[in-house]
Amino acid sequence: MSRVPGATLVAACSPLSSELEWARDTLQVPHLYEDYTALLAHDGLDAVFLVTPTSLHPQQIIQALQAGKHVFCEKPLSLDLEDCRRVSAEAARHPQLQVMIGFVRRFDASYQDAYRKIQHGAIGSPFMVYSQTCDQYDPDGFFVKFAATSGGIFLDCSVHDIDLARWLLGNPQPVRVYASGTRAIHQDLAQFQDVDNGVAICEFENGKIATFYASRTMTHGHDTMTEITGTAGRLTVGSNPRKNRLEIADAHGVRNECVPSFFERFEDAFLTEVSAFVEAVRQRRKLELTLADATEATRIGIALRESLLSKQPVLL
Amino acid sequence: MSRVPGATLVAACSPLSSELEWARDTLQVPHLYEDYTALLAHDGLDAVFLVTPTSLHPQQIIQALQAGKHVFCEKPLSLDLEDCRRVSAEAARHPQLQVMIGFVRRFDASYQDAYRKIQHGAIGSPFMVYSQTCDQYDPDGFFVKFAATSGGIFLDCSVHDIDLARWLLGNPQPVRVYASGTRAIHQDLAQFQDVDNGVAICEFENGKIATFYASRTMTHGHDTMTEITGTAGRLTVGSNPRKNRLEIADAHGVRNECVPSFFERFEDAFLTEVSAFVEAVRQRRKLELTLADATEATRIGIALRESLLSKQPVLL
Amino acid sequence: MSRVPGATLVAACSPLSSELEWARDTLQVPHLYEDYTALLAHDGLDAVFLVTPTSLHPQQIIQALQAGKHVFCEKPLSLDLEDCRRVSAEAARHPQLQVMIGFVRRFDASYQDAYRKIQHGAIGSPFMVYSQTCDQYDPDGFFVKFAATSGGIFLDCSVHDIDLARWLLGNPQPVRVYASGTRAIHQDLAQFQDVDNGVAICEFENGKIATFYASRTMTHGHDTMTEITGTAGRLTVGSNPRKNRLEIADAHGVRNECVPSFFERFEDAFLTEVSAFVEAVRQRRKLELTLADATEATRIGIALRESLLSKQPVLL
Amino acid sequence: MSRVPGATLVAACSPLSSELEWARDTLQVPHLYEDYTALLAHDGLDAVFLVTPTSLHPQQIIQALQAGKHVFCEKPLSLDLEDCRRVSAEAARHPQLQVMIGFVRRFDASYQDAYRKIQHGAIGSPFMVYSQTCDQYDPDGFFVKFAATSGGIFLDCSVHDIDLARWLLGNPQPVRVYASGTRAIHQDLAQFQDVDNGVAICEFENGKIATFYASRTMTHGHDTMTEITGTAGRLTVGSNPRKNRLEIADAHGVRNECVPSFFERFEDAFLTEVSAFVEAVRQRRKLELTLADATEATRIGIALRESLLSKQPVLL
Structure with a gap:
């Protein structure tokens, strides 16, 4: 503070x-x-x-x-x-x-830049989002203990991607979702009917579509990426989750290390977010991010979980 | 020749x-x-x-x-x-x-390298594929005329990604597919019940999953990309469809131009492919790529088209 | 503060x-x-x-x-x-x-990471540095007015690279420098015997070498880069002066925008630097960065300017 | 053939x-x-x-x-x-x-692209080149045996960079060179008065400048890179000597492997080069690359070697 x-x-x-x-x-x-x-x-x-x-x-x-x-x-x-x-x-x-x-994530400088560029027509009309939230594999499996109350991978991780997709696509109404997933490493998630890798398609009105990927098993780090495609171009935030501006050339090739967790990735964004909240409170300015947005993210996240379990599309 | x-x-x-x-x-x-x-x-x-x-x-x-x-x-x-x-x-x-x-694409040097690395255990057990075939937008809409007989975007474009996913995941049996799509630019595809951007999820046995994206509307070039995630790492072929090794730094930022079509991207692979065929004929050596593979790619592609039209998962 | x-x-x-x-x-x-x-x-x-x-x-x-x-x-x-x-x-x-x-720059997270990795032997014995400080072209030519008192491009810009080279190479004694330069755009620098693009070689004892490049005429942004080569690898800080994590794919290719000035590039480092100073004052801890370092940077910078004017190597 | x-x-x-x-x-x-x-x-x-x-x-x-x-x-x-x-x-x-x-290298597709772009004014007036030829470290030290007749690192390696610099800068007359070098690993080169890492500045008429770096000791692969800076932009060929289009994300970070030698890097260029020669012979068309170019490359290379030994600039 x-x-x-x-x-x-x-x-x-x-x-x-x-x-x-x-x-x-x-x-x-x-x-x-x-x-x-x-x-x-x-x-x-x-x-x-x-x-x-x-x-x-x-x-x-x-x-x-x-x-x-x-x-x-x-x-x-x-x-x-x-x-x-x-x-x-x-x-x-x-x-x-x-x-x-x-x-x-809405307050991250790169996402803000993407949003502004879309508003200014940089990619024409945006119609397709691919967004992922992939955590680094944690041998301690902390999140497994948390799985009982997390709501599952889509409500815990993809909820961010859902919110980003809605925001970047201009808040279209969701129509139908389909989800799938697998337990690649954490077999003990079975007791919670949860998965450690999940993918989903979310169809919105007017032919807008978002595809999500969430994972708990990345080896290289925390890999958060979002791609927005429009009729005149594509924007990608986070194509390489580089830790910083250092590049290493050695026996492993040319490489960069990666951010280990969302905290290193979004440290500045947390500050911007809280500052935006405080500013809005002090200026009595309406926040762009509303409770309706948060409700919609939960609504879609719940539908994804339902689809994962039923193996059927869920209408919204 | x-x-x-x-x-x-x-x-x-x-x-x-x-x-x-x-x-x-x-x-x-x-x-x-x-x-x-x-x-x-x-x-x-x-x-x-x-x-x-x-x-x-x-x-x-x-x-x-x-x-x-x-x-x-x-x-x-x-x-x-x-x-x-x-x-x-x-x-x-x-x-x-x-x-x-x-x-x-199986004969492209980068895909071959990926395949060999997987065989050698470089990413542990592979379980997830994301693969896309995105064509550069063609103002002449040549492919639209071709749409009547192409079989649609999944059988025309994603069939490559389907084949790659099967190959890289170790030829697992497909279980269920779900597809969606949109007409972002080419509204005249409606007459063929086809789309110019399609996404799909293909679930295989043993919890292996592939996600596909096909597009006819890219602005920057022909963008073919495949990502294979395993329990110990991830391989990505074609994260940037760079035209060559030239990088430009100017008023637009730091950038590279992109390959305009699959031909520039896979020119060498066509030669390797034909050479492999000729070699197999001459040496009476069994080809790794079989008619069963081609049949399976068509079978899955047909299921994707069915799902696109029915808005329901299709069991295989 | x-x-x-x-x-x-x-x-x-x-x-x-x-x-x-x-x-x-x-x-x-x-x-x-x-x-x-x-x-x-x-x-x-x-x-x-x-x-x-x-x-x-x-x-x-x-x-x-x-x-x-x-x-x-x-x-x-x-x-x-x-x-x-x-x-x-x-x-x-x-x-x-x-x-x-x-x-x-010593306090920038990426340079700090490079320094630590070198200390831990990541590149064997470091012996070669290439370091550049390249400002974006300023049509107003602010720095030209400043040229009378800036000490010239090497004392104004390369002094950073000199300090980094000494730090990363383990503070070797300089032996001989040679410099050259040109006025690519700002012909009015002639009155100050200054250039808008300068290159230099600085030879240290024990066969360690640094090469410097300073420029006032970059089109794409502020481009600060340092490469340290050792007997077992190479580290590069800032190979692409990307503005943030956003990548654009459009008619110009795949690209990223760049930081416009040193301020955007080193904003966090300024904070770290001042915090380190305050911490040292409060803890009565010796600073690693000393007046002797600053003196040495000036000494080498002066020698570079002399070499630029005399077109001869200058011994130190 | x-x-x-x-x-x-x-x-x-x-x-x-x-x-x-x-x-x-x-x-x-x-x-x-x-x-x-x-x-x-x-x-x-x-x-x-x-x-x-x-x-x-x-x-x-x-x-x-x-x-x-x-x-x-x-x-x-x-x-x-x-x-x-x-x-x-x-x-x-x-x-x-x-x-x-x-x-x-003149026949490499990326260098050809750079040359054409410069001809079309993409970077304004080109005035600065940085070009390097860095071989992967060879534990067998084959090139050491070859050192007696190679003419030294500048005539053996940098001669390529010299030719590229002249070509890309519009064949300016060289005026003065200065070179330096070190034996980072191969101490046995001392008997040939050669070095395993060398840097040089070559000043041309009209304020054009080239800086060269040649090395025998790279860990990550064969790293050939050329940067051409003009008044309106910069072109870089080979900023990352990637082996192919495969990217690996694992415990080492996000990385690509590198070409091991000039042969893998320039395999296509060798073919293009010979085809250009055969085509010129058959069409009786004048080659752009002349004996005068080859002579000039040798002339500048000899001057670099002289400067390395004399520790003085050499006038041309």
Whole structure:
């Protein structure tokens, strides 16, 4: 927060004392709360940032809105469509409050550049997106433990790609999805009916199409890539997930190392995202990224999971 | 043919006198035929090369086999599965004769390199393929006129990607396909129920999956790309369809021009392919690329077209 | 400064009221001085940051040291070798004070990565450097007006490459330099005996060699690149001055836009650099980048300028 | 030769019986000679191809010209400037005969593309060349044994870069050169006063400049690169010596393998070169690449070697 102009971190809340100690010692947060209701009652608090389990998002957002606070919440909004709608309904009752779900990739400089170029007609009319979220293989399989509550690979990973596709294609209505997947390495995902590699086709109205790929098993690093094709050109963000500007020429050939995780890849974007939220709160400016976007991403993500399980297209 | 060791071009056949004149004047072919049966009766003829309309392939191959000739035939073998099987049955009666369908990409040096590396375990166990065949936009729309008989974008373009996916994944049995497409520019394809951009998912046994993309509308050039992901790495052939080794830095940024068509991209591969055929004929060596492969590519391609039209997965 | 942990901007100094107003209004600096001596007397000031004309650097650094302040000063230390030595002598009398000359590229993440890899033996023994600093062509020719006091292209631009070469090659003693240059566009540089494109060879002891290229006339952007070759490999920083992770495929081919100036290229490095300085001041840790390094860079830069004018090698 | 239209290999000549046997068995050459004079007397011989030790080139070319034969000879023409001039004088007496020295890189498709683009003004006025010829490290040190007669690294390797620089810059007169070098690995080159890594600056008239780098010690492969900078852009041939279109993503990062030697890099160019020669002979068309070019390359190469030894610039 110290890096976000206009924002001051006044309080932190967690049921875990270890987290509160870290907030106090590392972030020098002056006020600490174990109880969320107590946090919301903190005098002088303008906005809350929710980095909590997804299942808690809806209720916590609603509670914050009712307490008159702006809300920034990590994606996804919820794994349950009804919950998404409840949050949206509550937000509609507080038009003066900002609610932003953290689809961080929209704030990445390269994605922003792509978006602006599309707006300026650089690729004609965009009609096709290929977007992937591929995590580096983690021998510890941390995400496997998380699989029970993650909503599966499409709601956990592809939700970003879904949001990007909608944004870059001009928010078309989805019509039909089809998904498939495989367990290439993590056989223990079977218990959660989840896969470690998934692909999907999402058909929108007016002949717009998105194809998604999500993976947990990349060897070379975290590989996030999005390609947008239009009638007059194509834009690609992240064709090589290079770690930095260093290139190595040695017995392995000419090569570059790769970013190991989304954090290194989107570190700057997280800052831009939060700054955009704070700026919007301070300027009372409407955010482009809305709860409707977050709801739609969840809706499509759920359909992908249904298709994966039913092996049938799912109509939207 | 003058560039293929061990081969001599002894005769040419075409119903069109203009083609025969070109063969005589440009290729210096000594013997010319208007009639295919007459060609097959030419004394000293060992093999025929069929560069004819797809609808003629099956009968012409069968006729050649019955005349005791080896056959090289451009892809696809046929748009009709029954025809594919008739050809295979006939070929089975002539085990001493070679029949090769021209899936030229298998003979490209980069694809060969990828194949060898996979064989040597470079990426562990391969389980996922993304493969695309994207033609440069042709304002004359030549392919539109051809659409009536091409079999559609999947049988015309993706058939290459299908063959590559099977080859690189170790010839797994296909299980289910799903396809979608759009007419981004060429609205006149509607009359043929064809699209100018198509995507598809092909699920194989044992959790292997291929995703295909075919397009007629690229602005930058002919963009053929194949990605093979395994449990220990990923190989990509053609991530940038660079025309040559020249890079330009100017007001447009840092850039390279692209190959305009499959011909520039696969010029060397055509030569390698024909040389491999001639070598196999001369050495009586079994070809790795079989009629069963060509039949399977047509079978999957037909299923993709069915899925595109029915908007339903097609079981194989 | 608000982005540098541990630092607080307490005062600003400039003879120009417009600059002071900007400091007050934009940076919210609480104390403003027109007079440098008055600034140095400011109570509670620990360190000064000098972003002043090069000709003022030596005296201002000496004055700050005598006032007991740590000093960060933009490169180059001075265009005059004697001045460099005077500053070093003064600094030696204040071993408890830090003086850092802003060779910002050393703090760039990619250069840092290269340095670490070399330390870990990634390229065997490094013996050859090629390093370039190429500015985008500026139709306004701002730098031409600056040419009278810049010290010429080698002291203004290549001084960075000189410092990088020494650092990456392990600080070898320079032995002999040879330089050449041309005025490709800016003929008006003739009055300053300066060029808009210069190349140079710098021979160090033990057969280590660096080649430099500096330019003011690039069309595509600011192109800073450094290549370090060792007995077991080569590292390249900045082989393509890509603006971000966006790639465009259109009628111009496949391309990326480029950073327009050193500021976009080294924005993060400036922050890292200042943070490193502040950290060193707070931890009383010795800086790796010393006044001796800055002096050596000036010494070699002067020799390059002499060689350019005399068309003879200059011994060091 | 079987791959060169219009040419027939009628005879071969070598003093070594093993070479003659190879020509007979592998190339099926019908006529074999141990004696060069006897070869030249062969009935029906139009042209000779000299792939002989450099020291023999001048006399063999002159003898062939006097016998009325066209001559293709491997580079360099000679290591001796007087010999170059003797050959040119003899050639001038046979204006109907073609003599071509094999500067193969001019015939590479990428270099040809660069040349055409420059002719069409793509980079404005070209004024700066950086060109390198870097061989992969050979643990057997074959070239060391060859060093006694190679003329040293500049006449052996950089002679290509010299020729390219002259060609791409519009054949300007050289004015002054300066060279330096080091023995990074091959200390045994000291006996030949040669180096395994050399750099040089060549100044031409009108402010045009070329910088050369030659190396025998690359780890990653054969790395031939040329950069041409003009007032409106820059062209780079070979910025990454990629082996083919395959890219590997694995634990080493994202990478490509490299061509191991000039042969893989310039295989197609050799064919184009010989075809151009044969075409010129048959069409009686003047070759763009002349003996004057070959002489100039040797002249500049000799000057580089002199500068390396004298540590002084050499005027031309």
